[in-house]
Amino acid sequence: MHVTEACEYIDHFGWPHDLPRCGVRFARTTMGKRKKSSKKPTGPRRKEPLDSTFTCLFCHHDKSVTVRMDRKEGIAQLFCKVCDQRYQSKVNHLTEAIDIYSEWIDAADAAERQASGQRPAAASSSRSAPAVSFGSDDE
Numbered sequence: 595m596h597v598t599e600a601c602e603y604i605d606h607f608g609w610p611h612d613l614p615r616c617g618v619r620f621a622r623t624t625m626g627k628r629k630k631s632s633k634k635p636t637g638p639r640r641k642e643p644l645d646s647t648f649t650c651l652f653c654h655h656d657k658s659v660t661v662r663m664d665r666k667e668g669i670a671q672l673f674c675k676v677c678d679q680r681y682q683s684k685v686n687h688l689t690e691a692i693d694i695y696s697e698w699i700d701a702a703d704a705a706e707r708q709a710s711g712q713r714p715a716a717a718s719s720s721r722s723a724p725a726v727s728f729g730s731d732d733e
Contacts, residue, residue: 646661650677652677655674659672659673663691665685665687668686669685670684670691670694683698
């Protein structure tokens, strides 16, 4: 007997024919399922670096504000190259340049609020406030 006559044949659907079996094993696929593709493991996500140059609050130039951090001294300095505006703050090991920029924005807002609080405020509406009487002179 020839080997081809004694072996089990598999048709294009993966089903065996009714021929005598031999010791040769055929790979059978499960119907309706795709082969799993082996995916290569991806490496750790790459951290995108944070911005270190920013827009100035006072002169509105893009990328004119830079932050220098001296972690040994614990001080960060922010300055604008165009209008020479400066700000200085304390830093720790977790502080980034964007944190110093955010503190500068908050400090500028607080200074503006404080300066506007010292000046007499303009009336916000066209109606005048009603006169408050603490007692009548008729009593």
